[in-house]
Structure formats: structure tokens, C-alpha cells
Amino acid sequence: MSNAPITDHTVPKQAHATENLLHAEDTGYHKSLKPRQIQMIAIGGAIGTGLFLGAGGRLNAAGPSLVIAYAVCGFFAFLILRALxxxxLHRPSSGSFVSYAREFYGE
Known part of the structure; x- marks a missing residue:
């Protein structure tokens, strides 16, 4: 290691570019989320956190069998989405499962 003083010449150009990006103005952005959308994002975050924390406690109590159950359920969810x-592709529709059930099984 050299004991030379640090000058502007020893700072890489990338450091200057990063510094310029930090002080750049955000001129092309505007607020477009409505309060209802923000509320739904917050509710989704709270529910998702609760599900993950609840699953962690259950994993601790149940052991490896719950991991196998999650894998089996995930596999079946994959098969259902694959069928959908x-x-x-066979019959494009905007109604998802309901429109297909109505078409193939009737009312």
C-alpha cells in the first residue's frame, strides 16, 4: 500500500458517476396511486406477513411433514394453472374459471 495522499485523480470515474446519480432530480415522475390502492397494498402486506409468520410457527410444530404438504399443494396448484x-390457448376468454365452467358444464 502506498502512503500517497488521496487526490481527485485517484478516485475512479465510476464513483463520480454514482455521486451524480444520487443528486439527480426526478423530473419525469408524478404521483398516480390513489388512497384506495395504497390501502390495498398495505392490507396485502399485512395478510402476507401473517401467513408467513403463521406458517413458520406451524413448520416448527409439525416438522418436515408440513414441507411435504406444501410441496404437494404447490404441485397441484401448478397442474391447475397449467390446465387453465x-x-x-384453446378458447380465449376473459372470465377465467367461471366462463370455462359455464361453457363446459353448463349453468
């Missing part, structure tokens, strides 16, 4: 994708 096939239906969308």
Missing part, C-alpha cells in the same frame, strides 16, 4: 393455460 391450456384452456386459454
Amino acid at each position: 393455460g391450456e384452456l386459454v
